[in-house]
């Protein structure tokens with residue numbers, strides 16, 4: 001008997017239903033079109049030939065994964081339905097719902113709100129958890145795919161994740177990258193190597209090709225990597241440091257054991273260190289500063305964080321300023337020293353011995369973003385009408401940055417994020433031809449080393465940094481000095497021992513015209529010390545006398561020129577010499593006599609005595625106040641900006 005049209009329709013529907021259930025349970029695409037080589041147990045790796053249009057990610061999924069997803073979705077939908085209908089079944093016959101829909105609507109609302117909240121929380125968690133992976137896709141995987149698709153002749157719809165197996169930490173030393181390549185092998189291996197190295201900004205890697213059999217791929221591993229650690233206590237590292245040129249402190253060890261250093265005379269007078277917290281900024285600074293001290297440099301640590309470099313506190317040749325007023329004064333004094341050196345260099349002429357200009361000076365400026373803000377606020381607070389708007393300390397710093405390398409003044413600047421604004425403009429950033437970057441973001445790299453593109457991926461390896469100079473980046477394991485080793489190295493250099501005695505160097509801040517009249521010293525010594533805060537008592541300070549303890553006699557002689565200044569108006573309070581008891585009772589509120597005695601015995605930065613009254617040692621009030629302001633811990637007399 002012939003089938004009616006209706007029978008045919010029923011048969012067709014039943015057939016579709018059976019196929020649909022079959023595909024559902026087999027985890028196959030519901031439209032029945034196979035687009036990738038995925039099977040029930042194995043995920044797909046490539047698009048099948050002649051497939052057109054977009055291939056969704058689910059097409060690559062193994063059948064069992066698809067089945068699991070479908071069953072979970074079905075279960076979730078049933079739970080909602082159960083909540084809405086079954087729980088309220090006592091009132092939920094169709095007739096009753098029609099007559100009184102409110103309970104059902106309320107149930108649906110509850111379920112809907114719960115589902116929406118779950119979805120929102122789930123989405124937020126998903127976005128947070130996958131942020132790094134999405135960044136990896138956007139910054140690395142997709143650009144590499146775009147470059148490789150043509151040379152490998154991949155179908156347009158290929159999903160990059162299926163053949164580019166790039167771990168999130170692919171820049172770490174032990175990471176392995178794997179790229180599946182078509183088995184036809186009709187591509188140039190050299191070109192593929194080039195593209196992978198360039199697009200992933202890899203250094204020191206080796207490629208291993210696996211082209212036999214069904215699975216064809218290439219693996220990439222780092223083989224020429226810097227050492228995992230470069231500790232100063234290692235005799236080989238110590239030897240390298242000992243052999244380094246005075247003008248070129250060693251920063252670390254690069255790939256294949258290459259020494260990475262920066263020549264302050266030939267390459268880059270100033271260095272910028274940029275790293276997020278815990279990225280090794282203090283260790284890097286310690287490494288450079290202690291080597292320079294070893295060779296007799298003077299180091300000025302300007303540290304608003306107060307406790308960044310305890311190892312340097314009280315060392316000969318180190319001036320440690322923690323208080324913003326002292327940092328302000330110190331920068332101004334250094335600016336003047338720069339100008340003095342310029343004059344000396346002019347007078348000495350082109351063939352002069354650079355050492356005649358004076359000892360090398362290293363200015364170590366901690367946390368530039370915070371320090372610049374504090375300097376600006378401090379100037380805002382003390383500025384008088386007629387004074388320039390911009391902080392003279394910031395001006396002085398900029399001036400030093402623009403001075404030539406022959407003046408032997410170097411700035412080592414530290415930032416968590418060295419934005420152009422923090423430094424006072426993009427052109428200031430340009431003065432740092434050597435930049436050390438560690439634990440950086442893609443944005444930080446683009447800002448600080450745009451000439452090296454693409455940015456090598458940052459690593460979390462302790463002490464691993466990129467040293468950028470001369471248009472290229474060198475991956476480097478920064479030398480690690482413990483605090484004790486840094487102190488030991490800083491104080492055992494022959495020149496450091498020969499350099500001026502025990503007291504930290506302090507700069508004198510004479511008025512600009514007297515400064516310009518100061519003749520160059522034959523020894524190249526720095527001008528002698530200043531004491532009270534210039535900005536708070538500028539008229540007095542401009543001519544003040546050096547404290548007896550702080551300057552070597554030859555320095556004083558060299559600078560006590562008759563033309564230097566009119567007679568100094570006495571700064572009575574700060575220049576008087578007092579015993580510790582009197583200081584505690586009348587001048588240093590909040591510091592007990594016992595604390596002062598303890599500091600005198602234990603703190604190398606405690607000022608030297610200015611005289612004696614009987615058996616009692618006397619100290620300049622100004623020296624004691626300055627010491628108190630710059631103590632590592634909460635300091636009495638700290639310049640309060642609020």
Ligand SMILES: Nc1ncnc2c1ncn2[C@@H]1O[C@H](COP(=O)(O)OP(=O)(O)OP(=O)(O)O)[C@@H](O)[C@H]1O
Pocket residue numbers: 229230275276277278279280281282283284462463464477478479480
């Ligand atoms: N070159 C290195 N070799 C070995 N370990 C290092 C190195 N540099 C840093 N580290 C490790 O990383 C830790 C953090 O380093 P460091 O204190 O220098 O970071 P930081 O950037 O100054 O941190 P913060 O911003 O919090 O002051 C150190 O205690 C040390 O254990």
